[in-house]
Amino acid sequence: MLKEEREAFPPFALTEQRLQLLFYGAVMREQNIIKSIDRDSPLRHKAHAGDRLLSINGHPILDVLDYKFYAYDPALEVRLRRPDGEEITVRVRKDVGGDLGLDFESYLMDAPRSCANRCVFCFIDQLPKGMRPTLYFKDDDARLSFLLGNYITLTNLSPREIERIIALHVSPVNVSVHTTNPELRAQMLRNPRAGEGLAVMRRLAEAGITMNCQIVCCPGLNDGEELLRSMRDLAALYPAVRTVSVVPVGLTKFREGLTPLQGFSPAHAAGTIDLVDGFGDECLARLGSRIFFCGDEFYLKAGRELPEDAYYEDYVQLENGVGMLRLLETEFVSALRLGGEPDGRPFSIATGTAAAPLFRRLLALAREKYGTLRGEIFPVVNDFFGPEINVTGLVTGGDLIRQLRGQPLGERLLISWNMLRRQEQDFLDDVTLEEASAALGVPVIPVEQDGFALFDAMCGVLPELPPPVREESGEAFYRYNL
Ligand code: SF4
Numbered sequence: 001m002l003k004e005e006r007e008a009f010p011p012f013a014l015t016e017q018r019l020q021l022l023f024y025g026a027v028m029r030e031q032n033i034i035k036s037i038d039r040d041s042p043l044r045h046k047a048h049a050g051d052r053l054l055s056i057n058g059h060p061i062l063d064v065l066d067y068k069f070y071a072y073d074p075a076l077e078v079r080l081r082r083p084d085g086e087e088i089t090v091r092v093r094k095d096v097g098g099d100l101g102l103d104f105e106s107y108l109m110d111a112p113r114s115c116a117n118r119c120v121f122c123f124i125d126q127l128p129k130g131m132r133p134t135l136y137f138k139d140d141d142a143r144l145s146f147l148l149g150n151y152i153t154l155t156n157l158s159p160r161e162i163e164r165i166i167a168l169h170v171s172p173v174n175v176s177v178h179t180t181n182p183e184l185r186a187q188m189l190r191n192p193r194a195g196e197g198l199a200v201m202r203r204l205a206e207a208g209i210t211m212n213c214q215i216v217c218c219p220g221l222n223d224g225e226e227l228l229r230s231m232r233d234l235a236a237l238y239p240a241v242r243t244v245s246v247v248p249v250g251l252t253k254f255r256e257g258l259t260p261l262q263g264f265s266p267a268h269a270a271g272t273i274d275l276v277d278g279f280g281d282e283c284l285a286r287l288g289s290r291i292f293f294c295g296d297e298f299y300l301k302a303g304r305e306l307p308e309d310a311y312y313e314d315y316v317q318l319e320n321g322v323g324m325l326r327l328l329e330t331e332f333v334s335a336l337r338l339g340g341e342p343d344g345r346p347f348s349i350a351t352g353t354a355a356a357p358l359f360r361r362l363l364a365l366a367r368e369k370y371g372t373l374r375g376e377i378f379p380v381v382n383d384f385f386g387p388e389i390n391v392t393g394l395v396t397g398g399d400l401i402r403q404l405r406g407q408p409l410g411e412r413l414l415i416s417w418n419m420l421r422r423q424e425q426d427f428l429d430d431v432t433l434e435e436a437s438a439a440l441g442v443p444v445i446p447v448e449q450d451g452f453a454l455f456d457a458m459c460g461v462l463p464e465l466p467p468p469v470r471e472e473s474g475e476a477f478y479r480y481n482l
Contacts, residue, residue: 041101253386331451343460346410397431
């Protein structure tokens with residue numbers, strides 16, 4: 001169902017999903033140690049689990065970016081150190097760009113880098129105490145930006161790291177800009193270095209690095225004229241700056257002791273949409289792309305209709321909650337056109353309050369064609385984070401259970417995969433899917449953020465759910481990317 005939530009946990013690049021303490025384990029482990037070797041790896045029988053990868057074609061391998069970049073060529077000289085300290089060089093041949101097939105003890109082959117900022121709007125600072133430790137990690141790592149699409153602020157990059165991004169042509173890089181006004185950026189990120197962000201972006205642009213950007217918009221800080229200034233500066237870097245999402249600040253009820261911030265009123269949200277779209281129209285006419293897109297949440301807050309399909313161009317900022325709802329509706333309408341065979345069993349759908357009207361509309365559309373469809377939509381108020389938070393991906397298991405217990409849920413309750421960590425199949429508050437199903441007395445079934453999958457699930461066509469992974473994997477942490 002709704003994907004908008006990835007960035008609802010601002011850069012929750014919501015999101016993919018996943019983990020806990022193994023992250024700390026990964027940080028403690030030695031780097032570059034081979035954990036396993038794929039069956040079809042050209043290094044099979046030449047390298048072994050426990051070996052350390054030292055270099056490829058003479059280039060020291062410092063992390064996963066080096067590994068991916070230098071392993072690209074077809075002829076490789078791979079330098080390894082055996083566990084007993086012996087160093088050997090093996091030569092392999094493979095296809096250009098073919099995978100070398102090594103898995104390492106930690107995903108990055110290095111410790112993930114945390115951010116050097118103290119942003120006034122940081123969502124992590126607004127989390128209640130006692131959640132799983134990985135949720136509190138503030139990553140700001142250029143490698144995760146490239147590999148997983150995480151957003152970075154550029155404030156903790158050394159000149160050498162900038163050189164390496166350019167030399168390895170790490171592209172695209174996803175940048176949390178927020179404002180191009182140096183003083184305001186330093187103030188909002190509470191980091192004196194933050195003002196250098198635009199200069200770094202100019203360097204990356206000159207080197208041909210593409211950037212997708214985001215602006216978390218805070219009323220009274222970086223909205224209005226400041227937003228216009230940022231849009232002008234960023235548009236000047238087009239096409240290197242390919243897209244920019246503008247999303248409203250997310251405020252939980254846990255803001256005691258933090259910088260006072262206010263949310264968007266419907267009128268202010270509408271004014272911001274007009275500002276962004278007005279400038280986007282100019283860019284479209286002048287440059288062929290509107291570059292700037294408001295997150296779906298702005299339209300929901302303003303009570304405005306979502307833009308049509310064509311507005312979103314290539315839907316590049318889907319992960320940031322830009323166009324997710326429009327795409328869902330478009331896909332759902334296509335699925336309806338293709339047709340299906342509803343099983344006639346009653347079902348229910350739980351969603352955040354913001355998207356509930358859309359789900360009601362989709363259900364009504366489906367019922368116009370299939371009178372046998374029997375479904376109910378249940379918006380879940382976010383008591384856990386507070387009523388300002390209304391996106392589906394931040395609905396917790398506790399709220400779901402408390403609010404839907406005793407309701408006529410039919411024979412299955414459909415929820416969004418975005419509410420869950422995928423492998424562990426648990427909610428943000430650690431309630432598991434199994435526990436929710438048991439508490440509600442009905443199977444709770446996660447559905448992909450996809451209109452086709454949603455229509456199938458309404459009809460009773462449900463993919464088999466893999467068993468949950470209780471032992472947490474070492475990669476889950478990265479994808480939280482709060
Ligand atoms: S995690 Fe992100 S929002 Fe929070 S302080 Fe760091 S850069 Fe800012």
